[in-house]
Amino acid sequence: MQNPGCQPKFHVGQQVMIKDDAALGHCRTPQYVRGAAGRITSSIGHFRNPEDLAYGGSGLPASPLYWVEIKLSDIWTSYSEDATDSLLVEVFEHWLTHSPTHSDKRN
Amino acid sequence: MPHDHPHDHPVSRDHSEPRPAFAALLDQVLKVLDDKDILTTAQVTAQIEDMDGRTPTEGAKIIARCWDDPDYLDLARTDLQAAAGQVGIAMPAYPKFVLLDNTGDVHHVVVCTLCSCYPRPILGPPPVWYKSRNYRARVVVEPRDVLAEFGTTVPQDKKLQVVDSTADCRYLVLPERPAGSDGMTQEQLAGLVTRDSMIGVTRLNVPVT
Structure with missing residues (x-):
């Protein structure tokens, strides 16, 4: 879905942090990646907001969706396999913030 | 249960088990x-x-043609919906379908930790294990152990990327073309492709005859 009025805030290669917010209802940001630092690998396009769609809303305006790559060792401190192993996850823009100052690791 | 109208059981289903509440x-x-x-x-x-009516046989046609036809591979990488249409698969406009290349450098494996998102138009309904809490919870924590349980060892120097299908994309893994498959027709190549290899939990071999 195209929505030229809403330009993506983040660019490919940018370091971002996934917000460690609580969701009051349906959302598509898994709990285990909240608070993690990652890197934008692609801007996928604009998609309707699932947090509004789930409750009968239009989901509009469509929101930028990104692929964010996160090292598995940045999500799980106990991850003992290859350090380059990673997770690729789709995250909506309103769940992302700039320039992480810390990585909220958990076991 | 007495029926007083024709709508009690609108869709055919299995009556051999008690129905949940x-x-x-x-x-x-x-x-x-x-x-x-x-x-x-x-x-x-x-x-x-x-x-x-949809089965992994549909997806295998895409994979075989990707291996055999570089122009088609380019199309599948940029517009998997269109590429699937070219091999006769009726595709919806939404969600977005994405091809993940498994190569000598990276191995992708797909999961939906939130529910059971799966490229159903291309592969049909997902296997039971794909929807299990065990697979969904563990493959993002200890992917190499989970793959080992499928008989798959990813070399330590190869990057493993777990792809969590969280929102509006559905993923099809392009497995590495197996050694020994040179000269095969697209139909023969399609016969090598398994469902699990297109999810990324296994790799492919040419069977020894």
Whole structure:
């Protein structure tokens, strides 16, 4: 879905942090990646907001969706396999913030 | 149960097991939708039949052609919907379908930790293990151990990327073309491709004859 009025805030290669917010209802940001630092690998396009769609809303305006790559060792401190192993996850823009100052690791 | 109207069981289903409590609610919702002509019983049945009719054989055609036809591979990488259409798969406009190349440098494996998102138009309904809490919880924590349980060892110097299908994309893994498959026709190549290899939990070999 195209929505030229809403330009993506983040660019490919940018370091971002996934917000460690609580969701009051349906959302598509898994709990285990909240608070993690990652890197934008692609801007996928604009998609309707699932947090509004789930409750009968239009989901509009469509929101930028990104692929964010996160090292598995940045999500799980106990991850003992290859350090380059990673997770690729789709995250909506309103769940992302700039320039992480810390990585909220958990076991 | 006495029937006083024709809508008690709008969709054919297995009656050999006790029905869960929510099934009565589902029946009532379907009845209201049918009565109001919002979604008819015939439409629900047609959708179930369409989905049940799709199998990994469809996806295998895409993979075989990707291995055999560089122009088609380019198309599949940029527009998997269109590429699937070219091998005769009827595709919806939404969600977005994405090809993940497994190569000598990176191995992708797909999961939906939130529910069971899966490229159903291309592969049909997902296997039971794909929907299990065990697979969904563990493959993002200890992917190499989970893959080992499928008999798959990813070399330590190869990057493993777990792809969590969280929102609006559905993923099809392009497995590495197996050694020994040179000169095979697309039909023979398609015969090598398994469902699990297109999810990324296994790799492919040419069977020893």
